[in-house]
Amino acid sequence: MAHQQIKFYQTGTFTVGNRLLDQQLRTVQATADRSNSLDSGHRACQGCGEALGARFAIDAAMRATDNQLIATNATGCLEVFTTPSPESAWRIPWIHSLFGNAASVATGVAAAMRVKGRSEVRVIAQGGDGGTTDIGFGCLSGMFERNDDVLYICYDNQAYMNTGVQRSSATPGAARTATTQPIGDQPGADFGQGKNVPLIAMAHDIPYVATASVHDLHDLEAKIIKAMALHGSRYVQIFVPCPLGWGAHPQDTIKIARMAVECGLYPLFEAEHGEITNATKIRSRVDVTEYLKIQRRFAHVFKNPDQLAKIQAIADANIQRFELLSTVGNGQ
């Protein structure tokens, strides 16, 4: 795949990286004929990871489908900031469904295209982590089970940002939100068993599951393009830092996204039909404290070694499980 041929120095800064690449290896965004399906002028906050991730994902999907794309969108930040009254940033057929039903509505749209004999028109469904892992989870699982021809993209910013930063089942342990304990022995979100939706999606044996991050947009685009080349249910979860909800500087969005991956807390991998086919190796491992200390939502963990150890253990477990370090497991 194209993205594997790119050296790190070429992607270090995205703009420069593109200039150094061959024409055909450049990203969709770098080309003049990009579709701009999620247009400028929307009302996302400064440094919004979701706006960046969505723009790259949608344009890549448009390229892959020859501009034959319909999108459904669950209630959430993406829906709100792209459609401020009385405007819309969307240049494709776009349905704001409800909070929990984007997957099911997309199923219906895909069925309509099939009935009309327009199978070249492809459908994507989008939602935040709340609309995907919580209230929309039933619809999503049903879509996987029926293997409907829909790509579901989850923009994971790890809480309900639109309603004011309440915890979701994607909120990591110890992260402070408006509805978690502000004080006490274990402030912040509980360390539950976690709800790893990519792994749950894999358990449905669907054709393609991937996680991506906004710090590696070549990889993100490649995964979306690959997903659109397949038929059946596909799931891509994109890590999108939220400066407002995470208490981070807007200029640190990419840095945070990179660190989450490089410390092992957010493994990037691809899976086909329930089997992991590719996991992005950690290039230069960073300590979880480096990742945590630039976010105010984790400010209290530095006074709580117990919580810090738990977070480190999660990162270690991920590294072990997905063989993220080349020295671990079989290696390469």
Place this chain on the structure above:
Amino acid sequence: MAVTPSSLNVEIPASAPARRHPKIDLRVVDPVRAAIRDGSVIGVRRTTLSGNDAVAKGALEVGARFFAGYPITPSSEILEYVAKHIFRCGGTYLQMEDEISSIAAAIGAALGGVKSFTATSGPGFSLKQENLGYACLTECPLVVVNVQRGGPSTGGPTDVGQSDVMQARWGTHGDHPVVVVAPYSVQECYEETIRAFNLSERYRIPVIVLTDAKISQMKEPVTLPAQDAIPIVNRAKPIGTQQGYEPFGLSPTGIPPLAGMGEGYRAHFTGLYHGRDGLPTRDPKMIEEQMLRIHAKLETPTATAEIRKTETYFIDDADVIVVAYGITARAAKDAVVQARREGLRAGLLRPVTLWPSDAEVLPEVLGRVRKVVVPELNLGQYITEIQRLAYESARRNQIVPPEIVPLNRVDMQLISPAQILQELRS
């Protein structure tokens, strides 16, 4: 329970000179405030709260120890307030994965023996409807707060609406009794939440607190009673032998005592039609008995007196009245005062308990006025109940029913006193 105008003590000089901005003293002379001033009570608290905080505070102070919720604008502050404070009272807060599981968890906790509640707004309230029916049939003491916003569907999440009035009454399928209260101020958000819990505990019934986006977000000074002066009703528990305990049996009050699960009594709950012992039944006689009983328990004289609550304002000699509830009643009150200044014999009926509708005060007043204006932030929902009561009263007394005029707004703006005044004049 009627609030008489005397307790509101509005001073309007009979021969006030016409002024461009007439000074009208709308201060409510509150016996509690008066008592604080003369030092005869201690422990009364005066503070400033938002409507959502007042609801949450009232719930915690009346003894709610379980809350399950899900973020939704404009009710999320209730969730956040409870998340912050319920642990200090030894309670549990859970943020669930969706609206349905929120009310379901609250039902589970309520039947487990703990005062429970949940809070939501329009779309979430729609999702909760099946569970609400389950709570009605299993006679589960439960409080559901619905902060109304613009609807249907996502509608106007940050905008005000009053369009869930009929849904609150008839949202779930099947015949079911339900109590709905509609506060119109932050003070009342606190008081009515307490009353809602007390009614739900006394009558084993889900009670819906219907506020709206404006009341929930605005901040007002409130006077809260001393902690030990808050009226608290706890559900009746069975006493005596565990043998033969009937969670749905007949009792003198019509409300069977409810044992919490794990308290030694047999607990068996189902959403199927069930007999007195709680086991499923297909016996027509038993089904009818139970269905009639769950409705009749709200119809006894004691229940009627306790549940029904209507504020009357300048009603005694009125010939043109406004019937308004919730946020709209605030504008209506202003309009009535202005109309009185102009010499119109105007009055206000404000149902605080929307459902069951006040079958005592409403028909009596509707039977002796010339005109009724019903302002609502919907396309005419509660007006149908007013029409029903007025026409029924007129037929029974063989008089001409009053002219009933709707005044509706669904543009997410509030109805202004001027609009109501115009209707009162015409």
